[in-house]
Every structure is written in structure tokens, then in C-alpha cells.
Amino acid sequence: MSELRLNVISNEWVIIATERATRPHDFAAAAAAHPTLPAHRADCPFCPGNEQLATAEICRTGGSGRAWRTRVVPNKFPALQPAGTPERKFDGVFRSISGVGIHEVIIEHPRHDAVMALMSAADIVEILQVYRTRYRIIQDDPRVAAITVFKNHGARAGTSLEHPHSQLIATPVVPPQARVRLERAMRYYDEFGACVVCQMLAQELAAGERVLVASDYFVSFIPYAALSPFHTWIFPRRHCASFADAADSELQDLAVNLKTYLGKLYHGLHNPDFNLTIRSLPGFEHADYQHWYVSVVPRVSNVAGFELGSGIFVNTALPEHSAAFLRGVTVPD
Amino acid sequence: MSELRLNVISNEWVIIATERATRPHDFAAAAAAHPTLPAHRADCPFCPGNEQLATAEICRTGGSGRAWRTRVVPNKFPALQPAGTPERKFDGVFRSISGVGIHEVIIEHPRHDAVMALMSAADIVEILQVYRTRYRIIQDDPRVAAITVFKNHGARAGTSLEHPHSQLIATPVVPPQARVRLERAMRYYDEFGACVVCQMLAQELAAGERVLVASDYFVSFIPYAALSPFHTWIFPRRHCASFADAADSELQDLAVNLKTYLGKLYHGLHNPDFNLTIRSLPGFEHADYQHWYVSVVPRVSNVAGFELGSGIFVNTALPEHSAAFLRGVTVPD
Numbered sequence: 001m002s003e004l005r006l007n008v009i010s011n012e013w014v015i016i017a018t019e020r021a022t023r024p025h026d027f028a029a030a031a032a033a034h035p036t037l038p039a040h041r042a043d044c045p046f047c048p049g050n051e052q053l054a055t056a057e058i059c060r061t062g063g064s065g066r067a068w069r070t071r072v073v074p075n076k077f078p079a080l081q082p083a084g085t086p087e088r089k090f091d092g093v094f095r096s097i098s099g100v101g102i103h104e105v106i107i108e109h110p111r112h113d114a115v116m117a118l119m120s121a122a123d124i125v126e127i128l129q130v131y132r133t134r135y136r137i138i139q140d141d142p143r144v145a146a147i148t149v150f151k152n153h154g155a156r157a158g159t160s161l162e163h164p165h166s167q168l169i170a171t172p173v174v175p176p177q178a179r180v181r182l183e184r185a186m187r188y189y190d191e192f193g194a195c196v197v198c199q200m201l202a203q204e205l206a207a208g209e210r211v212l213v214a215s216d217y218f219v220s221f222i223p224y225a226a227l228s229p230f231h232t233w234i235f236p237r238r239h240c241a242s243f244a245d246a247a248d249s250e251l252q253d254l255a256v257n258l259k260t261y262l263g264k265l266y267h268g269l270h271n272p273d274f275n276l277t278i279r280s281l282p283g284f285e286h287a288d289y290q291h292w293y294v295s296v297v298p299r300v301s302n303v304a305g306f307e308l309g310s311g312i313f314v315n316t317a318l319p320e321h322s323a324a325f326l327r328g329v330t331v332p333d
Numbered sequence: 334m335s336e337l338r339l340n341v342i343s344n345e346w347v348i349i350a351t352e353r354a355t356r357p358h359d360f361a362a363a364a365a366a367h368p369t370l371p372a373h374r375a376d377c378p379f380c381p382g383n384e385q386l387a388t389a390e391i392c393r394t395g396g397s398g399r400a401w402r403t404r405v406v407p408n409k410f411p412a413l414q415p416a417g418t419p420e421r422k423f424d425g426v427f428r429s430i431s432g433v434g435i436h437e438v439i440i441e442h443p444r445h446d447a448v449m450a451l452m453s454a455a456d457i458v459e460i461l462q463v464y465r466t467r468y469r470i471i472q473d474d475p476r477v478a479a480i481t482v483f484k485n486h487g488a489r490a491g492t493s494l495e496h497p498h499s500q501l502i503a504t505p506v507v508p509p510q511a512r513v514r515l516e517r518a519m520r521y522y523d524e525f526g527a528c529v530v531c532q533m534l535a536q537e538l539a540a541g542e543r544v545l546v547a548s549d550y551f552v553s554f555i556p557y558a559a560l561s562p563f564h565t566w567i568f569p570r571r572h573c574a575s576f577a578d579a580a581d582s583e584l585q586d587l588a589v590n591l592k593t594y595l596g597k598l599y600h601g602l603h604n605p606d607f608n609l610t611i612r613s614l615p616g617f618e619h620a621d622y623q624h625w626y627v628s629v630v631p632r633v634s635n636v637a638g639f640e641l642g643s644g645i646f647v648n649t650a651l652p653e654h655s656a657a658f659l660r661g662v663t664v665p666d
Contacts, residue, residue, distance in 0.1 A: 002432030099335030158637020304491020
């Protein structure tokens, strides 16, 4: 018998359809094959020595010339542009805002063939610190209502460039998903006087069966109502509304947690495509009900008509089974 | 310069990113190739003569034996099962309902290689009437809160079986998307004393530039805030809350409208994969603010990390251009 589970943070229902259960190993076979990449490509705008092929650099870490470790550049085909002020138009049911915002690319590593799962923890810390630096600066822009930091790994996850990179999009509106989470978190706080993220973390730790990696400051787990196989959340243990306020010690621990988790994906599921998002909303730094976290969605299954047409997801893998499988994957040193 | 557009029915923002504009013809090239299918397959559970390979028939149209025109059967791997009553469980933040519901398959045509775009209007009317028959019966089940009727065309849209079929899933909860639309429609009615679907239809007809097919009782158009290239809505002109109350004359006209629209997709974009959904909620038959409609999402683009992580969509095609392209496609008789 299948079961509907409610995710109380996102207000999403998922049908855990055990009748059509897929064994964890089968997802590994379904993962798209990644081509073997060279360490450097002469025509890649993100490779060292080709800096002139990319847009003008915003900032970097590492040395000068081609001796950088990370670089931030504007997206060459930006979804939103940083000039001007957002103009609103109203014409009956048609409402628009001019496309003002920020769209940046974080080049994560000089090597064309680097993969986050195989990077050193120090490399990952540096990338997380760059995310935080840009987040802190951009949140002060009065035109910005929300910042989405995300990474698409692999073609199935939407990458068009091979070289490892992340993106940041700052929008003049609060996205629908952030709005739902905000409303739900406020309502939960009204009812129970507690942060729903803190509560879920405590309950997932107590249950234990869906926990993947519990480190000093972070816990990665497959949520009780995971929308898809291996859908993972990484929660900071400390109640903290905004990613901007994550401490260095926390980012160091997050890097270790993330490296272990991504290593399990890489080795256990043969380097599947995935999307990673930092869920954090600026402007609620002192709210008792807001709590930032990281979400990872491995793209091992397809969204079909029912999901698109209802918003209810069908997960063919029991979250407890998916978690047990990943816990059992050993990541070589 | 790009533009953010708000869909006032779904409360979804879309970034129309003209900087990365894709020409309509390029989507045709991106459409996945469909294999040439035989008219009949000995191992297909949905082909005539193989009725014993499928689950027990619920109903059919046409003659006895293998002389049917459409058949309805339970899904062999149901997401939800029709036995028992939905039991709710509460354990802190973990909430669940037992997987009670209905999951049926509508086999649309005896021919394995039939394609809705190429069927006769009479064939399509019959399929729509079967949808309506099942919808009317199932909405009376007190365990059912919502009914989603949908069709996945092609592997990219999530089909696992080639033989043309649609599905119906009745859930014991109102799906999140239906809930948002309901709340928005009530609020719009509160503010303006009018149905937002009727208002949008009037405004799209007046603008004209996004209209695809305007027939006696239906209008198909690419919405002002289309979430993806060729994302299409087909609205009944008559204010009517529920698909269950669509008249025969309306279904006849819808079949003609749909056939013309799907023909334009088939010929103009080389038979792209698509998802089709009937958006209708039982229990609001007399509501002035509820209005059923049909949604079609051709799967010519990928959902990437920003969409997944924010709920804001990026559409690389200007809806007005997509509509002009499809209007220009001639469907051979």
C-alpha cells in the first residue's frame, strides 16, 4: 500500500508509491553517463588563460593572472540585468516588472574536469565562502527581494557548460517557493512557538533512519516526505535565519558534510546529475521562524504529467531505503 | 532587456529572457525523435486481442471482444489504491495519509501507433467523453478531494508505454497547485467581482497576439506569462466551474480545437513530447470564481536548478513569438 506524506516545511504532498518501488541500485544504472573531460580546454571561457573569453571579472580568490582558485563573473546570457530600477506595469490581468536583477556565475575551480564530490574540503570551503561573500554584498541592494544560489551538475540538471560552476540569481520578487515556506514557517511558529526547521531536524535525528551524515554543525538527511529518490536536505544545527550569517566554522563543517554526501552520490549512484540550492531569504535575519538550509535533488527520475498538473509528486523509492543505501556507500579516501 | 511576468491565475512569476532567446524553429530540432511504431504489437497490454494482459476492464466504448474503441482499466502499478478509507497519522512534523485513491488508465485508441494529433475529431470527442464519464462517477466518491486527468505523450513527458493512453488520479487531498489557484481565484473575485479565467480570456482575445485557435466554445492561446516555450492554455468561453459540466456540444468543439492545436505542434515542432492536464476541481460546481480549463506543456526545454530552487521559471521564448510561429503552421487535411 502506498502512502501520502506531507512535507510541513514546503506544504508539498508526495505519494510514496511502493507498488512501483525502484531498488536503489537501479537508479545508478539510470544515471546519465558523464563524458571524460580534459583538465583544460583551449576554447572554454572558464579555463585559466581564457579569462578574456568570459565576461569582466567581479572578484576572485587565489593569485593574479591565471593563478586564481575561484572567479565570479556576470552570466554572459543573463536572465536579469543589473542596470536600472524595476519598473512595474499593470494592464488588467497582465502584470510585469522589467528584468532588473543580478545573474552571476561562480567558477568553482581552475580545472575543467574538477567535480565537487572529488574536490578537497578546503576547495569546497572556498566555494561556500565565495557564495557567502556575494550573498552578503547583493542582499544590500535595495532592488533585491531574494537571492537564489544554485548549482546544476550535468546536462540532465540543466548545465550547458562543462566547467564546474555555480550560479546566483537575485530577483526583484520573492519567489513562490520561498513565499510558501515563509508563510508555513510563520504559521508553524504561531501554532507551536518553535521553528519548523529546528523541529524537523530534532525529529529526523531522533528517528535516525533517514540521516545520512551528521557532522558537528550540519545534518544531511533524506526528508520523511522526500519528493524524489535521494532528494536530500542539509540543515544547520544552529537556528540561523540567513546563509549570510553562517560562521566560518560552520562553512568548514558544511564542506566536510557536503563532500561526504556528494561522495556517496558519486560512488554509489555513478556520478548522477543533480541540482543544489541554498534556501535562504534576505531580510529575515532576526526571525525566530526562518532557518536557512541546503537542498540537493539528484536527477535520477523524470517529472511527468501528474506532478506537472497537480504539484503532488510520486516518489518510487521509500526515503528510508534510499537513506540506508547511501549510508552503506563507502567513500574512498 | 528581459521581463518578469506574473501569471495571476497560478501566482507564478516567469522571467521572459530575451537575451537568451531561442528561435521557434530551434525547438523543433530539439524535439526528441519518436520511433516509428507498428499498428499492433503482440506483447502490448493495450492492443486489441491482448485484453487479458491488462488489468480488469472498468468500462469501454465500441463493440464487444476486441472491437472496442476506448477502454478504461486500473493502472497496473497504481500510485493510489481504491480499497479502504484514508487513515491519517500525526507524529510531530511527520504527517501521512494511507494511499487510498483511484488511478486509472484510459486506452485512447485500438491502434498502437495512433497519435492524438492525427486522430479524427470524432475519436478525440470519444476520448474526452470517457474522461468526463469517469470524472463524473469518481467525483461522487466521498474519499476523493481532487481528480487529475492527464496525458503524457512521449518518453520525455514521462510515458513508459507507447500505446496511446491517458491517466486519471483521484487523491484524498487537494493538490498544492489546485489550492493556490483556488485561493487566487477567490481573492480575485473578492477584489474585482469577476472570474479571473473569464477576465484573462477576454483580455487575451482583445490582445489577439497570443491566440492560437479560437473556435465556437474554446480558445487556445499561449498565456502572457507562459512558463515555457509553447506552454498553452485552452479555456472554455462559457463560465463553468467543473469539467463534469462540460456539454456534449462543448466537447465536440474542444476536440476540433485540440486537434488543430496538436496538429500545429505535430507538424510545426516535429511531434514534440507533451503533457496535457484538465484543470478542474470537484465540489465547486456553483462557484462564480472557479473555471475549468486544459493546460498543455510541450517538453521542449529542461527544468534546471533555478526553477527547482525558486519556483520562478525562465522562458527563453517570447510568448508572442511562439504564438505567431504556431499560428503560421498549416495543418494538412
